[in-house]
Every structure is written in structure tokens, then in C-alpha cells.
Amino acid sequence: MIDILHLSKSYGDTLAVDDLSVQIPSGEIFALLGPNGAGKSSTVKVLTGLMQPTTGVVRIAGFDVVEEPIEVKKRIGYVPENAILYESLTADEYLDLAGTLRHLDPDKLAERREELFTLFELSKADRKKLLAEFSKGMKQKVLLIAALIHNPEVLILDEPLSGLDANAALIFKEVLRKYAHEGGKTIFFCSHVLDVVERLCDRIAIINHGTLAAIGTPSELLQESGELSLERAFHRLTGGADIERSTEDILRALSQ
Amino acid sequence: MFGSVDFRQVRILTRFALKSEWRSASLRMRSSRKKMSRSWAYWTMVSYLGIGAFSIRLFAHNFSGDAYVTAAGFFMLYVAFISASNIFLSFGTGFLSPDESQIISMLPVGSETFFFSRLAVLITYTTTIGFLVSIGPFIGLQFFFRPDLFANLAFLVVSILTSVGAAMTVIALYGLMLRRLKPSVITRMMGYVQFLGSFVVAMSFVLLTRAEYSFDFHTFNITTEPLLALLPAFWFASLAGIVTGVTSGIYVPLAIGSIALLVLVAAASHLLLGKHYQNEISELSASASTSTKEKNASDRAAHAIGGGFLFRTYTRFARSFEARAVFMLLRAQFRYDTKFRMQLLATLPLTFVYLFIAIMSGGVGDPFTASIKQVARANLLYMIALLMPMMLMQNVSQSANYKAAWIFFSAPLDRAKLLLAVRNALLISLILPYMIVLAITFSFFMPVYHAIEHVLVLGAIAGLLFQLYIMMAPRMPFAQQRRPNRGNLAVTIGLSSLGIFAVALLGLEIYFGYRSAARYWPTFALIVTMSAVLEQAVRARVRKKLEQEEFEG
Numbered sequence: 032m033i034d035i036l037h038l039s040k041s042y043g044d045t046l047a048v049d050d051l052s053v054q055i056p057s058g059e060i061f062a063l064l065g066p067n068g069a070g071k072s073s074t075v076k077v078l079t080g081l082m083q084p085t086t087g088v089v090r091i092a093g094f095d096v097v098e099e100p101i102e103v104k105k106r107i108g109y110v111p112e113n114a115i116l117y118e119s120l121t122a123d124e125y126l127d128l129a130g131t132l133r134h135l136d137p138d139k140l141a142e143r144r145e146e147l148f149t150l151f152e153l154s155k156a157d158r159k160k161l162l163a164e165f166s167k168g169m170k171q172k173v174l175l176i177a178a179l180i181h182n183p184e185v186l187i188l189d190e191p192l193s194g195l196d197a198n199a200a201l202i203f204k205e206v207l208r209k210y211a212h213e214g215g216k217t218i219f220f221c222s223h224v225l226d227v228v229e230r231l232c233d234r235i236a237i238i239n240h241g242t243l244a245a246i247g248t249p250s251e252l253l254q255e256s257g258e259l260s261l262e263r264a265f266h267r268l269t270g271g272a273d274i275e276r277s278t279e280d281i282l283r284a285l286s287q
Numbered sequence: 288m289f290g291s292v293d294f295r296q297v298r299i300l301t302r303f304a305l306k307s308e309w310r311s312a313s314l315r316m317r318s319s320r321k322k323m324s325r326s327w328a329y330w331t332m333v334s335y336l337g338i339g340a341f342s343i344r345l346f347a348h349n350f351s352g353d354a355y356v357t358a359a360g361f362f363m364l365y366v367a368f369i370s371a372s373n374i375f376l377s378f379g380t381g382f383l384s385p386d387e388s389q390i391i392s393m394l395p396v397g398s399e400t401f402f403f404s405r406l407a408v409l410i411t412y413t414t415t416i417g418f419l420v421s422i423g424p425f426i427g428l429q430f431f432f433r434p435d436l437f438a439n440l441a442f443l444v445v446s447i448l449t450s451v452g453a454a455m456t457v458i459a460l461y462g463l464m465l466r467r468l469k470p471s472v473i474t475r476m477m478g479y480v481q482f483l484g485s486f487v488v489a490m491s492f493v494l495l496t497r498a499e500y501s502f503d504f505h506t507f508n509i510t511t512e513p514l515l516a517l518l519p520a521f522w523f524a525s526l527a528g529i530v531t532g533v534t535s536g537i538y539v540p541l542a543i544g545s546i547a548l549l550v551l552v553a554a555a556s557h558l559l560l561g562k563h564y565q566n567e568i569s570e571l572s573a574s575a576s577t578s579t580k581e582k583n584a585s586d587r588a589a590h591a592i593g594g595g596f597l598f599r600t601y602t603r604f605a606r607s608f609e610a611r612a613v614f615m616l617l618r619a620q621f622r623y624d625t626k627f628r629m630q631l632l633a634t635l636p637l638t639f640v641y642l643f644i645a646i647m648s649g650g651v652g653d654p655f656t657a658s659i660k661q662v663a664r665a666n667l668l669y670m671i672a673l674l675m676p677m678m679l680m681q682n683v684s685q686s687a688n689y690k691a692a693w694i695f696f697s698a699p700l701d702r703a704k705l706l707l708a709v710r711n712a713l714l715i716s717l718i719l720p721y722m723i724v725l726a727i728t729f730s731f732f733m734p735v736y737h738a739i740e741h742v743l744v745l746g747a748i749a750g751l752l753f754q755l756y757i758m759m760a761p762r763m764p765f766a767q768q769r770r771p772n773r774g775n776l777a778v779t780i781g782l783s784s785l786g787i788f789a790v791a792l793l794g795l796e797i798y799f800g801y802r803s804a805a806r807y808w809p810t811f812a813l814i815v816t817m818s819a820v821l822e823q824a825v826r827a828r829v830r831k832k833l834e835q836e837e838f839e840g
Contacts, residue, residue, distance in 0.1 A: 079697045081838035100834075104699035115690040119627075120619045131612040132698035177694075 032057045032185060032217040033078070038087035039241075040073045047073040049241040050087070055234075057184075060211045060218040062232040064225070066269050070241040071221050072112065075189050078219065079109045092184055105133070108178035110171075112189040112221075118163035122153060122173050125162060129177040140180065147176040150206075151199060167194035175203060186210070187219045192227060204231055229261040239269045293400045300396070300404035305411060332419055338365070339423030343431075346424055350432040354504040356533055359442065360515065360524035366420050366446050367453035367520050370413045374454040402561045409458070410451055417450030418443070433531075441530035448549065449523040455552040462559025509537055516541060519548055609700050610708035613764060617683070617712050620765075630682045631717065634675045638721075641668040642728065653733035654741055654797045662797060666790065672725060672745050673789040676753040677782065679713050684762035692766035693838055702763060702833035703826055709764045710757060714750075722746045740807065744796055747814040752789050754821045756782070761829040763836055 033055040040048040048070040055061045065071045076082040077089055080100045088095060094102040116125060123144070130140035148158060151172040162170060171194045178186060186207070192200045208231065211218050222228050228235060229249045236246040245252055245268045249261055256264035266274065342362055349358035421443050429439045464473055509515045509525075516522075516537055525533075525541035620627045645651050645665040652661030686692070695705060722742050729738035759781050792814075800810035 076838065081693060081696045083835070083837065101699045101701070104697060107697070109693075109697045111693055113690070115688075115693065117616060117619070117688060117691045119622075119688075120616070124615065124619055128612055128615055129694060129698070131608050131615065132694065132700055134608045134699070 032059075032092055033061075033219060034088070034090040035074070035078075036088045036090075038074065038077065038089055039085050040070070040077055040082065041085045047241055048077075048238075051238065051241070051243055053236055053243070053246065055217055055219065057217055058211055058215045059234060060207060060220060060232045062220045062222065062228045062235045063238065064221070064223075064228065064235060064265060065238040065244075069238045069269075071238065072189070073241075074238075075187060075219075075221060078187055079107060080104055105181075106184040107187055108181065108183035108185070109187045110174045110178045110189060110191045112193075116162045116170055116173065118161060121161055122148075122158045122165070122169075125173060126177055126180060130180055133181045135181055143180050143182075144176070147179060150202065151176060168196055168199065171195055172199060179206075183216070185217045185219065189221045190223070191220070192222070192224065207231065225261045225265060235261070237265060237268050244268045291397050291399050292403050293397065294403075296396055296400045297403045297407060300401070301407040301411075304404060304408045335369070335416060335419035336423060338369070339420045341423075342420075343424050343427035346428055346432055349504045350428060351531065352505075352533060353508040353510055355531060356521070356524050356528035356538065357504040357508040357515070359445075359527050360509070360518065360521035362421075362424060363446065363449045363520035363523045363527075364518065366417055366449045369420060370416050370450040371453040371457050373416065374409065374413070374457045399561045402557070406458075406556070409454055413450045413454040414447050417447035420450075421446035435531070438527075438531040442527045445523050445527040445545075448526075448545070449520060452519070452523070452545070452549050452552060455549070455556055459552045459555040459559060462556050466559055509541075513537070519545065522548065607701075607704050607708065609704040610711065612700075613705055613708040614712045614716075616765070617709070617716070621716075627682075627686075631679060633682070634671060634678055634721075637671045638668065638675075638725075641665070641671055644668075651729060651732040653737055655733070655737045655801045659794075659798070669745065669793055670786060670790055672721075673749045673752060673793070674782075674786055675721060676713065676718050676749050677756040677785070679717060680710070680753070680756065683709055683713065683764050685767045686765035689766055689768045689839060692763060695763055695766065696838040701830075702836070703830035706757070706761055706764065706829055706833060707826065710753065714753075718746075718749070722749075740811075744793070744800070744811055744814070747811060747818065748789055748792055748796070751792075751814055751818045751821070752785050754818050754825050755785060758821070758825050758828045759785075761832045763833060766836075766839060768839060 033053070035051055035053045038048055038051040039046065051070070051074065053061075063071050063074060073082070077084045077096065078091065080096055080103060083097060088097075090096070091103045092106045094106070096103050117128070120128065126144045127140065130137075130144070135143075153169065153172060153176075157165075157169065162173065165173070171191070175191060178188070188207075192203065195203065204227070207218055210216050211233075220228065220232055232249070234246070234248055235252055237244045237252070245255060247255065252261065252264050252268070253259065256267045258264040258267055342365060345358045345362055346355070349355050424446075425439050425443045428442065429436065433439065468476075509521060522541040522545035525538040526545045528538055529542050621631065622628075642651075642665075645668055648664040649661070651665045651668070652658070652663075654662045695702075722745065725745070726738045726742040729741060732738075733741070796810055796814070800806050
């Protein structure tokens with residue numbers, strides 16, 4: 032469903048993504064992990080059409096993101112890392128905007144909006160409020176609803192659980208699981224919450240300095256790294272500093 | 288008095304604030320994010336130098352005695368207006384910056400310390416403005432009119448003091464408002480106050496320019512017109528005059544008055560804002576998130592303008608999803624976002640001022656019967672009407688909320704359709720009503736059918752220009768970071784060229800087309816046809832350019 036072939040993205044002289052190749056089939060929940068500045072956001076921005084690749088090919092549902100961006104965007108739902116919305120709109124209006132931009136039939140849009148609002152426990156009064164008045168978690172719920180409202184074939188989620196309360200997070204994770212495994216949809220997931228990734232995702236890719244450091248199921252990554260948790264495996268595969276020594280150094284510096 | 292101020296913190300905060308503001312002002316992010324280029328800060332500085340250079344002529348025959356003080360008084364008025372309007376228009380984001388306050392509130396920085404650091408930034412900023420505007424006249428006086436270094440340096444210093452004093456007066460007035468009014472009321476009324484303020488500023492500049500040409504300062508000065516002494520700018524001018532030996536009569540008390548005024552506004556701003564500075568900012572910040580009640584009031588106001596009716600009409604005829612989506616967003620921003628609304632309506636003060644100038648010069652001449660000279664009285668008014676669509680488009684492409692435009696970049700839409708939908712929405716909701724009001728206004732100066740025909744031509748030329756502008760600088764709506772004077776030199780030159788082209792075309796049309804109905808309608812049809820023919824080229828160009836545009840956020 033998602034084919035990333037030799038993708039590179041550079042900003043001037045800085046190479047953010049370097050020759051990345053990954054194939055993600057339908058019905059899979061796939062996580063892209065990496066330390067800060069590893070190239071995750073650049074990859075996501077290319078997948079979603081916010082930026083163009085410098086070189087390489089990205090195909091979603093068989094469509095090239097550069098050659099046929101509209102066809103690609105029809106098939107994806109996207110939740111960006113930072114909940115940036117038009118705060119002068121109400122939640123209702125924002126979803127109207129998102130749905131209209133996705134060419135949804137107004138009746139269908141209203142029906143889905145209603146169902147998703149109920150699922151995410153946003154009351155009728157909330158829906159009439161300006162987004163400026165929403166908390167971070169409530170804004171995140173609106174973003175999730177906007178990403179799901181057209182029932183996309185591919186969901187691209189950048190830190191989707193950020194700010195959600197425990198109940199909403201639980202429901203959303205279950206929705207994702209069934210959406211992929213029963214609905215046959217593809218989910219591309221970026222997160223720093225590794226225990227969620229470990230439990231939710233079928234396959235994980237770790238990138239470091241823009242290049243692919245490892246790819247496989249959670250158990251394959253644990254096996255490859257010889258560690259017992261994904262957190263430790265991630266640390267080892269991305270060449271992080273020695274944990275014990277770093278901890279001691281920090282505490283020693285503080286006590287001086 | 289300053290016991291609770293930590294001056295070490297003031298120094299550090301000031302240094303970092305200046306560094307950060309200079310960087311954000313002088314570096315412009317390009318779409319490829321990492322590349323940066325010199326930008327508007329430099330052009331702003333050049334424009335201040337230009338204003339100063341333009342003002343040298345004020346002193347050409349007025350470099351001594353009463354005439355010098357009067358010329359300096361008018362110049363100080365310029366300086367004061369420039370400085371005060373700068374602070375006035377950027378007050379909410381500059382002096383009372385909620386973003387910075389949030390960062391600082393996590394640190395052990397006292398309210399007065401924070402206040403003093405912001406004050407130091409403000410003084411640096413206004414000193415720079417004062418210096419840049421005054422350096423031209425200083426050079427003119429020193430090298431051409433009056434080679435007296437001490438007196439001319441005094442002029443420079445007093446100009447800077449005027450700039451700082453004007454800014455401090457605005458601060459003190461805001462402080463007074465904060466004491467008297469609720470933060471929520473201030474937040475709500477700020478947009479309107481700034482809108483009215485822009486009328487006053489534009490009008491003042493016009494009156495000042497006319498005053499220079501209308502009076503001989505050797506006979507028209509404070510001694511012959513004592514009412515001028517009521518203007519504080521003339522108090523500062525008196526201070527500059529005393530150094531050159533103008534010490535007679537009223538000048539000494541006025542000079543003392545200028546120093547007293549500086550002390551007074553400094554003390555007032557400290558007293559009114561200093562101790563409660565952080566508290567005031569957080570209250571203003573909290574009140575900025577519009578309550579439902581405010582929203583409803585705003586909603587009613589926008590409906591009064593016609594948003595509801597136009598929306599219903601437009602959505603009925605809008606064929607594409609892009610058009611409906613864009614109009615929905617434009618309408619919501621117009622209804623709820625006072626700043627956006629005021630920016631879109633910013634051409635109104637200029638229209639009003641230029642209409643006023645035309646009336647003062649003898650009225651708007653009927654272009655069908657009057658001489659070219661009589662018609663030319665309203666040239667500036669025509670210019671603003673012709674450029675209005677482009678100014679609107681510029682305002683719509685930039686947004687303080689530009690990061691939210693990710694939705695346009697990630698949605699399956701035809702970007703060209705989106706931009707053209709914005710164009711159509713602006714044409715229907717703002718440009719058409721503006722032209723109707725213009726026709727009604729013109730009908731007071733000429734027969735109604737002449738007014739209508741004239742406005743039809745203005746609208747047709749403005750439409751043609753609008754097409755050319757969209758071809759020249761197609762931009763995704765709401766997707767560019769809003770910064771004053773944003774735009775590169777090529778666009779600025781392009782805009783000016785279009786303005787000149789438009790006035791020339793109007794001139795030609797009046798000269799040839801307005802002579803008879805047999806000429807009028809074919810030439811009008813020709814202009815409209817040109818716009819229509821351009822449509823395909825506009826679509827092709829917009830599609831090609833926007834496909835390559837990347838998200839800036």
C-alpha cells in the first residue's frame with residue numbers, strides 16, 4: 032500500500048532523509064521511529080504531500096506522490112505532530128472544512144461527524160465552541176476525527192496520542208487495531224512512546240541520521256539488538272550514549 | 288523606586304529580546320526551510336532613511352530662527368507619528384507579548400524587571416527609528432544649509448527623544464486603558480481602535496504634507512500662530528531651537544515642557560504598568576480566547592456587514608468543493624478574527640483620505656465632461672481603487688495562523704481552483720460592495736449614470752490587474768507567515784509597475800473612451816474581454832506554480 036523507494040530529502044546542504052526504502056502492505060500498522068532530527072517528520076511531510084522529495088519515489092495505493100498527488104491525498108488521513116488548527120472556527124465548522132476539502136457528500140459528512148464526535152466524547156456544546164477555547168487533548172480529538180472522517184485507506188499519524196486522556200487513548204488504539212486488521216487499512220505511525228508502539232504496531236522501522244538503521248517486527252528487533260525491551264533496542268540501534276554512565280555523569284554534575 | 292528590579296536580568300532579557308527580534312525580522316524562511324535570505328527589516332530601514340531624505344527639503348529655507356523651529360516642529364510631528372503608529376499597531380504582539388510572557392513566567396523574573404526589559408527594547412527600537420528618519424535632515428543641515436555640528440547633533444538627539452517620547456506616550460495611554468477597562472473589553476476593542484488609529488495616522492500624514500506646501504514658515508510659526516504650541520512636537524522642536532540660539536518668548540517654557548513630558552510619560556507608564564505588567568499580560572492573553580458571548584456579538588456584527596447573505600448566495604453558485612471550503616474559512620476568519628477583518632478593511636482609510644484630498648482640491652471631476660486636470664484631482668483615489676483587489680489578495684495569502692494551512696497542502700484538492708476560489712470570494716464579498724459604495728459616492732459629484740459607467744471601467748481595469756497580479760505572484764491562501772512589508776523586491780517593483788500601468792490605462796480610457804457612448808462601450812468590452820482571455824493563462828500559470836509550493840510551517 033505504501034512504497035517508499037530510495038527516498039532522499041535535503042534542505043540546502045543538509046540531508047534529512049538519505050536513500051530510504053520501505054514497503055508497507057495493506058492491513059499493517061507500521062511505526063517509523065528515530066531520535067530527534069532523524070528524518071521522520073521530513074518523511075511524513077513527503078508522504079502527505081506537504082513537501083516534495085529531492086530524489087526517489089513514493090507511491091501510496093499505487094499512486095506516485097509527485098505525479099498524482101490528488102489521488103494520493105484522497106486516500107490518506109493525516110494527523111500532524113502539532114495540533115495546529117484554524118482557531119477561529121468551531122469544531123463543527125472545522126470538520127465541515129476538512130470534509131468539504133475531501134469532497135464528502137454533506138449528508139454523509141454530517142452523519143460521520145456525529146458518530147465520531149460521540150465516539151470521542153465531544154459534547155454538542157463543545158462542537159459549537161471555537162477551537163481557540165479547546166484544550167490540547169480536545170484539539171487532538173478534532174484532528175483525529177478530521178483524519179478519519181473520509182474513511183481513508185491509509186492513515187498517517189504523527190504522535191496521535193499526544194494530549195489525549197487515558198480513555199480516549201484506549202478507544203483510539205482499539206479503533207486503530209480494528210481499522211487495520213479488520214478493515215484492511217494501512218497505518219503509518221510515528222511516536223516516541225515506545226511501549227505503545229511495541230504493543231500496537233506490526234512492524235517497526237528505525238531511522239537514524241536519515242538512513243534506515245533497522246526494520247522488522249517488535250520481536251525481530253529485540254532479537255537483532257539482543258535487548259529485552261524496545262526502549263533498550265531503540266537506544267542500542269540508534270547509537271545512544273551509555274545509559275548508566277550518562278545518568279551518573281548528570282547526577283554528578285548536579286551535585287557539584 | 289526600582290528596588291524590586293533586577294538590572295542584571297533586565298540586561299540579559301533585553302540583549303536576548305533584541306537578538307531574537309532582529310533575527311526574526313531580518314531573516315525570512317524560504318519554502319526549503321533551511322535557506323534564509325535578507326528581508327523586510329532592511330527594506331524597512333531603507334524606507335525610514337527615504338522618509339528622512341524626503342524631509343530634507345523642509346529645512347532648505349528654514350534653518351534659522353522661528354522658521355527653523357517651525358520646520359523642526361513639523362519634522363518632529365512626522366517622527367512622532369511614525370514612532371507612535373509603529374508601537375500602536377504592534378502593541379498587542381510587541382510590548383504586551385503573550386508568547387514571551389508565557390516563556391518568562393516560568394522563570395524567576397519579577398514583573399517590574401520584565402517591564403523594564405521590554406521598555407529597554409522599546410527605547411532601542413524607537414531610538415533606531417528616530418535616528419534613521421533624522422539622519423537625512425541632519426546631513427542636509429550639516430553639509431548644505433547650516434554647518435554647525437553642535438546644533439545639528441542637538442537636532443538629531445532631540446528627534447530621537449521625540450521618537451522615544453511618542454512611543455512612551457502610547458505605552459502610558461495603554462496603561463491607563465488597562466487600569467480603566469477590563470482586559471476582555473480591551474482585547475475586543477483593540478482591533479477597532481487600531482483601525483480608527485490608521486485613519487488618524489493616514490490623515491495626519493496627508494495634512495502634514497499639505498501644511499509644508501501651504502505655509503511660509505517665516506510668517507507662519509509659533510510666534511504668529513500660538514496654537515502650534517499646543518502640539519508637543521513643537522515643544523521638542525523648541526528644545527532643538529534653543530541650542531541654535533532661538534531663546535525668545537515662548538520657546539524656553541516649551542523646551543522645558545518637552546523634558547517634563549518625557550519624565551511624565553516615563554513615570555506614568557511605570558506607575559500604570561510596571562508593577563502589574565505580567566499580570567496584565569496574562570489577563571489579556573486569557574481574554575484573547577474569545578468567549579461564546581463575544582463570538583455571538585462578533586457574529587452579529589459580521590452578519591450586519593452581509594456575511595450571511597453573501598455566504599448563502601455564494602455557496603449556492605459555488606460549483607467546486609474548493610470554493611465552498613475557502614469561502615467557509617474566509618467567512619469564519621472575517622467573523623471571528625478582528626485582526627484579519629481589519630487587515631481586509633485596511634484600504635478603507637486610504638480611500639477615505641484620498642477622497643478627502645480630492646474634495647479639498649475641488650471635488651471629484653466628472654471624467655466624461657471635465658478637463659483632464661480636474662479628473663486628475665482624484666488620481667490617488669483611483670489608484671487605491673485599482674490596487675485594492677491586489678492588496679486584499681496579499682492579505683489573504685498571509686496569515687498569523689499560517690501553520691494551520693497544512694490542511695490545504697495535505698487535502699486532495701486542485702490548488703489552482705482553491706486560489707481562484709479565493710479570488711472569486713474576494714470579488715463577490717468585498718470588491719463588489721466596495722465598487723458599489725464608490726459609485727454611490729461618485730454620484731454626488733456627477734450624474735448617476737456617469738458614476739456607474741466610471742465605476743464599471745474602474746472595476747474592469749482592477750479586474751484585469753487582479754488577473755495579472757495572480758499570474759505574477761500566485762500563493763496558497765493563508766499559507767505564508769505574516770510579517771510587515773513581506774515580499775521581495777521583484778513583487779514590489781511588479782506591483783508598482785501594475786499600478787502605473789493601471790492609471791495609464793484609465794487615463795487612456797478616459798481620454799479616448801469617455802468621449803461618446805459609441806466609444807465607451809466597445810473600449811469597456813475590450814478591457815473585460817482581455818480579462819476573460821487571460822483566464823486560461825492565469826489558470827495554467829497558477830496550477831504550475833502552486834504545484835511546486837511547499838508548506839511553510
